[in-house]
Amino acid sequence: MGNTHSLDITGTLTEDLAENLAKINAIMGKNNEMIQREIIIGGKYGQTACFLYLDGLIDKRTISDFILKPLQNIAVDEEKITLENISKSFISTVEIEEAAELKVIINRLINGFTVLLLEGNAEALLIETRGWEKRSITEPSTEVVVRGPREGFVENLQTNIALLRRKLKHPDFTLERFVVGRYTQTNVAVVYLRSLADPNVVKEVKKRIEKIDIDGIFESGYIEQLIEDNPYSVFATVGNSEKPDKVAAKMLEGRVAIMVDGSPIVLTVPLLFVETMQSSEDYYSRPYYAAFVRLIRYISLFVSVWGPGIYVAIICFHQELLPYELSLTISTADINTPFNAVLGIFILGIIYEILREAGVRLPRPAGEAVSIVGALVIGQTAVAAGIISAPVVIVVAGTAIASFVTNPLTDSGTMYRIIFLILAGVLGGFGILIGSMFFFGHLLSLKSFGVPYLAPILPTYSLRDTIVRFPLWMLDKRPTYLATSGSKHRQAKNQKPAKEAKT
Amino acid sequence: MKKHVIFALLVFLLLFALVGCWDSVEISDMIIGIGTAYDFTEDGQIELTVEILMPSKQEQGYSVETKTITVKGATVIEAVQNLSKVTNNQFTWAYDQVLIIGEELSKQPTNIYIDSWNRSHYIRPDVYITISKGPAKDILNVENKDSLNSQAKEIANLMKGQISRGNGFSYTILQKDLFSDMMTEGAAAILPIIELNEKKEVELAGLAVFKDNTVVGELDSTETRGLLLARGLLQSSVFLVKDKTETNLVVLNLLGLKQKYQVKEKDGKVEIIIKLEVKSAIREQIGYEDILQKEQIDWLNQALAELIKAEILTTWEKEKELKADVLHLGQQINRYKPKIWQKLREDWPENIQKITLSIEVKTQILFQGDINYPIQYKN
Known part of the structure; x- marks a missing residue:
């Protein structure tokens, strides 16, 4: 995860639990939703452990079923309990990591992780327990189609990535994460197909996103306005869509998608003039x-x-x-x-x-x-x-x-x-x-x-998908001005539906 | 960057010096002149009569009434300017349908009235030009209260059909045709004549012939059709011929006309051959003869050719009489034998007499319609 805006926190944990808690409390402040819960695990060598999580960001059932219950049911044991055997033997959630730096711990804490501190350990266990209310996948109201998939992106980044991944099941599907926004710590994902996208465009997108340094990102529109080429122009040079099929099709032409957590609008770059005249339905109907x-x-x-x-x-x-x-x-x-x-x-x-x-x-x-x-x-x-x-x-x-x-x-x-x-x-x-x-x-x-914004009209490339759309089997060339790497043909030569051979 | 922007803005502002909103006029504020008539008064002034539209809003759509305004001036443009005595003078001439030249004015040299038509871009080159019998203003002043169309519009409608659907009574001359005729060597300009009949309706009355800047004569309807045939301009007409037995009257409808000039020269004598190919169809037969026999058809073809020749010859006689080259023969000599034309052009109107004109007509009857024989009672 590329941290564009790492939190301004230094320091590491010590072996003293009380001191650790004091440190975290000092960073998080008193008046927040942070819940602390102390438990003692292992009767004989009873060790104090402490859970920390932010109320509202976590799923309480996950904590109670997969963390609390196993830990409290640890039988009396000769051995001393270490963080390593807790994570390996007892906790039954998928994502789990160990960290000592306060920066990482706080970062995970505000992202819905549960932090487990154990007496006598200078490291903390970070357990993924995220869970909050989200909107279900519905048909986007901005891009209504008569024919075509009805699903649209939602506000949750993970869901959106999954939606897109389901359209492009290929190992070339590449995702790079960024965190943008000093206070919002918004997750941003840059998604592209490694074998098609222009590496220079990918590099440029990453460079421009890394340059962003503002208080908050609430919608992909923020990113759009901060990375576009011609800020004074009336014309947008960054495309957007709410439909996974549309974004996937654009990625197949070598474009790069930018997804922002909390926004159902996914950005695609580069944007061309002809694109603004296209609709996904153009390709679905005859x-x-x-x-x-x-x-x-x-x-x-x-x-x-x-x-x-x-x-x-x-x-x-x-x-x-x-x-x-x-x-x-x-x-x-x-x-x-x-x-x-x-x-x-x-x-x-x-x-x-x-x-x-x-x-x-x-x-x-x-x-x-x-x-x-x-x-x-x-x-x-x-x-x-x-x-x-x-x-x-x-x-x-x-x-x-x-x-x-x-x-x-x-x-x-x-x-x-x-x-x-x-x-x-x-x-x-x-x-x-x-x-x-x-x-x-x-x-x-x-x-x-x-x-160039007017490509493929000026400079001129294949005009088969501009003012009129040619049949699909004639659109055999990949737009090479967008997809610089990879094969120049996006379909085999013989795609024209042939008449049935006479028998 | 800033410098560039300021520079671009200054260049842009300069454009406003070239044109601007000074000639912006809302269409609803404009007075639409629909027809203009020009007369020559006894005191030597130009009298301009304008028919203007007065459209008014209705529950649905609009209704149009017209009225005419007459003003005088020493020249056409002065008269136009004098319109401001009675109107706000925001005229648009873009919809002018017809220019009518009065009989008296037509006898004057053309240069006293046509210059402004050509000089300003306000009058369309495709406006119809006619000459009236009697004062031109009388033609526009006719009251036509029952009709939504104006008098000028009606004249324009009358002229519009003449070429493609007429019978060769007249020929439509647009402003640009008149000027091109006037500027061509060895070609006399013609204009259609209109007159008011007893029922105060506008009627076509042949063609007026220009020579030396003035109207010198008229062609009647036979001569007009002769002219149109000779010049290959006729698109629609019917010809009445007798069959071989001389008892049946057959009406032949013109389907197609191909015309070609041929200019020959021998010992200083110039001969012009007009070659015509006429395609026609039988439209009507009065009588019961079987006219579809070969000898009958040949006879009809022959009769039609004779008729056409005769009509062209009457025009030719008229041309020689008026010494005005309405058949545009001089233009053809210039085109095919330019050296000879150099000798003839000096005194062309007199030299017309020296030309020999011969006419070759090939006729062909293509169809006889839906019936082969006339229907007769069998009882």
Whole structure:
């Protein structure tokens, strides 16, 4: 276990039990949940032993059944009882270790171990007795699929690792642990497939995690923000997922996963632009519709980022681009509305964001009320009262829906949508062109852990899994820009389903 | 880094000096000019009549009413600017459907009215241009209260169908066609003529012919179709021919027309051959003869070829009479025999007389429709 943040404790145990207890008590302080229990084991040469554990982190039945009972039932014996024969003969839990340094002892204690101190021994037995309430594995609400596994990660790191391990049963599955956070002492695991992942990326991930030195890590989002390549960019360069199958598939492409104890969101690096357009379901369903849906996502991205901007540019600067009848429809709908197009879209956009935020934060029944109020009051009444024109509502609503299709880009898309709206309002189509130039220039300049963000489009590699998805048997090449080591082919040559031979 | 950011921002700000929101106008604030008519007044001014749309919001969708505004000015642009006397002058001409030139104005040199159409980008190059019989403003001023469409829109609809579904009564000329005709050597520009009939409806009335910057004459409907045939522009038409027995009337429908010019020169005499391949189908037969016999079909083919030749020749006669090259023969001489054209171009309108025109027509009847013989009573 790589200790990024070892506790600032020095000193070792002595052979005096009372002194040892005093030392531990001094470190832990008085007002905590630490339970001490003294027992005497072995009648004839009765030795005092002492248990220490933190209430709430341990499973009391484990302690009583597998530690307390065997120890108290030690028969009167000629021999002196040592820690070694206790651990070898009596204690029947799986994980057990001996340590003398206070640092290690305290570390284990706060992680749910039980510490057994024995009179006359300068070492302590550390017995794994962890046990606390956890959430069971459920379907993640953020990445719902129609077809595909329903399980999602939970808050417990061990469970998450097990979930992932069950998907990738291979000795190359490599896991490296870190402890991050001065006070939270959060366990972080870096997981990758040794034979596929780029060693440089793995090295870089480890380096960046080791560099983190903050008070607390409560969610993988903390790690994400502290290790990303372009902290000023609107675009995320670290991916995340709640689904073990998705993370496993990404690891098969040579990515590195970062799991954080206490968070069901697992990070994957490097993140590419095309990845944000993919869904695990694309690969589970047959290629034709999957390819079409992929195309729809790209169209949605275009609508969600450029939609309001283009509308404003046409309405305010390039009216001649509208067909005759459409220009009449829009101009009559716009008549007598108090705001101009830019302001109208801006106000409605803000109202939409407020509604969305309210819907997310409020408890579900209240959230429904909010959506009804939003849809009816804002949408219908505002149009009927002539405050906002119907085309503006259509544009804002259409963009909002489109922005949910490209889910990982919803937040960065919203930012750019506002930029394009303002540019279009000031400069018209020219502004949109300038904005797009910056937009694409920025995308081209981004890198995620050394991999260009727009790969495999620019620089160009195999495009079979970008704007459309080719059939699985045609996706034979591994993305070599991600998985630098290992074979270049991820499947045998003959994977195209052949017709049954004539008999 | 900081320096770079400031530099980038400054460069970005410079862009605002190039363009900006000064010409940003909301579409709902704009006045949509849907049709424009140009007349020449007795005191030598241009009279501009604009049909503008006044759309209004309805329970569902919109309704449109139109009205016309007439202003005067020394030139077209001055007249346009004078529109601000009665409106806020936020016009959009992007939806202008038709430009109508009044009869009086058409007799004036074109340069007094067409310059601004071409110079500004506000008028689309694909707007229809017509010449009216009588004042152009009368055509736009017709009240059409029952119709949602404006008068200009109706004229545009009328023009739109002429090429693909018309009968060769007229030809659609867009603004860009007019200018390209005017700029081509050895090619006279033409414009369709519209007039109001007794029921105050807009009707097509042949083509107007330009020469030396002014309209010099008109082609009637036969001459118009002759022109379209000779230039291979006709896409849809019907021809009435008699069968061999002279008792049956057969209507042939044009299916396809291929046209080719051939320019020959011998001893200084220029001969232009117009080669036509006409494909047609029988659409109607009045009478009971069996016209599907080979000799009958041959006869019909022959009759159709004669008819086409005759029509082209009437146009040719008109061309010689007007001394305006509506058949664009000069352009063909220039294309195929540029050296000869150098000699002829100086005095081309007079030299038209020296050209020999011959016409070769190949006709082919492809179909006879769903029945072979006319239905007759057997009792």
